[in-house]
Amino acid sequence: MFYRLWVDAAPSAQGITDVHEPTLELFLVPEAERAGLVIVCPGGAYRGRANHEGYPIARWLNEIGISAAVLHYRVYPYQYPVPLIDGQRAVRLARHHAAEWGIRPDRIATLGFSAGGHLVSTLGTRFDSGDAEARDPIDRQSSRPDALVMCYPVITFTEPYTHNGSVTAQLGEEPSEEQRQMLSSELQVTASTPPSFLWHTAEDTAVPPENSMLFATALSRHRVPFELHIYEQGAHGVGLSHAVPDTAQWTVQCERWLRRMGYASANAATE
Numbered sequence: 001m002f003y004r005l006w007v008d009a010a011p012s013a014q015g016i017t018d019v020h021e022p023t024l025e026l027f028l029v030p031e032a033e034r035a036g037l038v039i040v041c042p043g044g045a046y047r048g049r050a051n052h053e054g055y056p057i058a059r060w061l062n063e064i065g066i067s068a069a070v071l072h073y074r075v076y077p078y079q080y081p082v083p084l085i086d087g088q089r090a091v092r093l094a095r096h097h098a099a100e101w102g103i104r105p106d107r108i109a110t111l112g113f114s115a116g117g118h119l120v121s122t123l124g125t126r127f128d129s130g131d132a133e134a135r136d137p138i139d140r141q142s143s144r145p146d147a148l149v150m151c152y153p154v155i156t157f158t159e160p161y162t163h164n165g166s167v168t169a170q171l172g173e174e175p176s177e178e179q180r181q182m183l184s185s186e187l188q189v190t191a192s193t194p195p196s197f198l199w200h201t202a203e204d205t206a207v208p209p210e211n212s213m214l215f216a217t218a219l220s221r222h223r224v225p226f227e228l229h230i231y232e233q234g235a236h237g238v239g240l241s242h243a244v245p246d247t248a249q250w251t252v253q254c255e256r257w258l259r260r261m262g263y264a265s266a267n268a269a270t271e
Contacts, residue, residue, distance in 0.1 A: 001026040003097075005089045010074070012082050022086040024093060025070045027058040028101060036107030036263035037067045037098075038149070039090055043114025043237070046083060046169035047076045052239045053113040053151075060240060064255050065264045067103055069094065073119065076169045080183060083170075087123045088143035092130065095141040107262055109147040109194075114207060114237065115166045117153020118185065121215060124148045124196070125188035147261050148196040149254060152204055152236055155211035156184045163207045189218035197257045199229040199250045206236035227257055 005022045013020045028034060038061055042053035049072065058068035073086040091108055098105035112120035127144035134140050154163045157171070157180040171179050181187055198216055200209035209230050216228040231247040241248040258264065 001028075003093060005086060005093060011085055012078070014077070020074070022074050022089070023072045024090050025058075025072065026101070027062055027068045027070070028103075029062055029065055029067050031102050033065050033265050033267045034067055034102045035104055035265040036109060036146075036258075036261075037069060037094055037101070037103045038109045038111050038258070038263065039087075039094060039145075040068055040070045041073065041087065041110060041112035041116035041119045042070070043112065043116040044075060045163065045165040046079075046115045046118075047165070049073070049075065049116075050113065050237065050239075053116065053237075056240055057111065057113075060251060064258075065267075066258060067101070079172065080170045083119055084122050084126060087119050088127065089138070091123065091127075091143045091145055092138050092141040096138045104262070107146055109149060109258070109261075109263060110145040111149035111151070112153065113151045113239065115154050115163070115169075117150040118155065118166060118183075120145070120148050120150050121153055121155055121185035122183065122188075124194050125185050125190070144192075145194050147258075147263075148194050149258075150196065150198045150212065150215070151250070152200050152207055152209075152238075153198065153211055153215070154207050155186055155215045157181070158184050161208045161210040161214070186214040186218045189215070189222055189224065191222045191224065193219065193222065193224050195225040195261065197227045197254055199231065199254070201231045201234035201236075201238065201247060203232070203234055204236045227253070229253060 042049040061068040198212040200212040219226040234244045234247040
């Protein structure tokens, strides 16, 4: 089930085809099992959206009794703040439709891989409570996710640990240091940043594990609850990690965390 994020043209839209129209694709579990919703943001260096980090993740979440939605956010040539605006709108949309979808409006999480993880970290550090006077009722909703899951995320836009492809796609060829710091999520964490689950691999050379470590350190400094796992094996982009059994344990640990956070009902499937 697809939902357009905006009924009319999306803000800053450069055309009218699907490429220019961000959508949220919904995968609900049976009504009796519904509790929270996890919005999935695939990676792709802000130049694409990796298929193996979208639908397979939604299916996995459904298998463990958690409703999911895949966010088809806009990527290059769209640049900051367009992906962020799409992500914020997706959270507002889910919260607005919570009663209709049978989910809890205070259990809207975001989960992202690589650049999608950067989008998730940005959603968790650059949010608002909504505009109570907005004509569009969706815009009256808060854009703050209730929890964040970040999988080998790009976090920092500063050297030496950044992923330059993501930086260029978002900010252009010669971003200023001020712009880089603005989108370095470890510098934007506050006590209001949502509880977070992060994982990375030590072998990741494309997006070094220091990215997750930097964000976890910032969360710790502000006393925000978090869980961090650094697995030994696995290159960047391993997704569900079926080919790397030890690293594939991230799904087990993430499921436990999401259950503790209230994203699966008592009626949902167990491990």
